[in-house]
Amino acid sequence: xxxxxxxxxxxxxxxxxxxxxxxxxxxxxxxxxxxxxxxxxxxxxxxxxxxxxxxxxxxxxxxxxxxxxxxxxxxxxxxxxxxxxxxxxxxxxxxxxxxxxxxxxxxxxxxxxxxxxxxxxxxxxxxxxxxxxxxxxxxxxxxxxxxxxxxxxxxxxxxxxxxxxxxxxxxxxxxxxxxxxxxxxxxxxxxxxxxxxxxxxxxxxxxxxxxxxxxxxxxxxxxxxxxxxxxxxxxxxxxxxxxxxxxxxxxxxxxxxxxxxxxxxxxxxxxxxxxxxx
Numbered sequence: 001x002x003x004x005x006x007x008x009x010x011x012x013x014x015x016x017x018x019x020x021x022x023x024x025x026x027x028x029x030x031x032x033x034x035x036x037x038x039x040x041x042x043x044x045x046x047x048x049x050x051x052x053x054x055x056x057x058x059x060x061x062x063x064x065x066x067x068x069x070x071x072x073x074x075x076x077x078x079x080x081x082x083x084x085x086x087x088x089x090x091x092x093x094x095x096x097x098x099x100x101x102x103x104x105x106x107x108x109x110x111x112x113x114x115x116x117x118x119x120x121x122x123x124x125x126x127x128x129x130x131x132x133x134x135x136x137x138x139x140x141x142x143x144x145x146x147x148x149x150x151x152x153x154x155x156x157x158x159x160x161x162x163x164x165x166x167x168x169x170x171x172x173x174x175x176x177x178x179x180x181x182x183x184x185x186x187x188x189x190x191x192x193x194x195x196x197x198x199x200x201x202x203x204x205x206x207x208x209x210x211x212x213x214x215x216x217x218x219x220x221x222x223x224x225x226x227x228x229x230x231x232x233x234x235x236x237x238x239x240x241x242x243x244x245x246x247x248x249x250x251x252x253x254x255x256x257x258x259x260x261x262x263x264x265x266x267x268x269x270x271x272x273x274x275x276x277x278x
Contacts, residue, residue: 003071004206008158010104011134018139034150035128037177038197040095041228043250060244060275061251063130063230064089064268065098066116067259068107072209075107079262082109086116089258090125092265093272096151098130098253101144108132110147117148130179134158138170151177151198156187157206165194181232188219192227199223200230200253220248238274245275 044058066082066089069075080088086097099116100108113131120127131144132153144152152171156164168178180196182188183205191199201223203216211234223229231244231252244252254271258264 002207003209004158007071007102007105007134008136011102011136014103015137015139018137018143020139032148034145034175034177035126037096037128037130037151037179038228040128041198041230041251059272060241060249061095062093062241062268062272062275063096063098063251063253064092064094064258064264065100065132065253065255066108066112067098067100067255069105070256070259071105073256076256076259077262080264081115082112083115083119085264086127086129087119087123087125088263088265089268090120090123090127092268094127094268095251096128096130098132098153098255099149101131101133101140101147110143113144113149114147121148131176135167138167141167141170141174141176144171145174145176149176151179153179153181153200155181155206156190157181157183161190161193164190168194168196179230182219184215185219185222188222192224196227198228198230200232202232203234204232217247223248235271238270241271241274242277245277 041061066085068078089097099113100106101110101113102108117129128150129148130151130153131149133140135154141152154164154167171178177198178196179198180191181200181202182191183202201216201219203213204211213234220229228250229248231249235241235252235254236257258268261267
């Protein structure tokens, strides 16, 4: 089986351990209101005209990821706790923080998501959290909501378009933003068909693990106006961020490169400087 098939087989087993319906959480009285993800990620257009006569966009938004291990790269920095890293990202200027919740392949946990939410709330940081898992069941969406997520990742590659729409509907019913990940044009069509307001284009193919930045740029350019477009994977240095900032994307996710840093703040700030370039 492919790596993706292995992950999904393990995910089906782990989902069976989640409760079918969660009991009301007494700690959420009244229930927490999720943060506006679209507002946090949408790249506003400035008032000033560029040399081409169109309004200049504001800075590319950056999403920073908490990921302790990668199937391709192996273990990553653990100098900071997941919640400490989430706070460091927010303090350095990340617009959103992605938290891996898959255990077997990424050493993630739903507890990491909850701890990140608690640390950010305690510090008064309003950065939204993306619950990042291989979602195949509504129980994972319930878990993401209860653990403090504001958005939940839905991967078009791993479900049918009909099932993608069902999961997106379940997320919206929980007040979560469906953050739909696609790789190619047919997957983009599926995301648009189910009314996704946030679409991330992964430059890394989940089956082959190969990175194709050119294809990602083409798919990003095809995302309809009004939909938040996010570049996922493959950004290694400020020059890469600057290149994406000149295109269609509203935001870009920084993952493994930040997780290699014991203190990610200097590199993230450098990436943010590049995100403001024209």
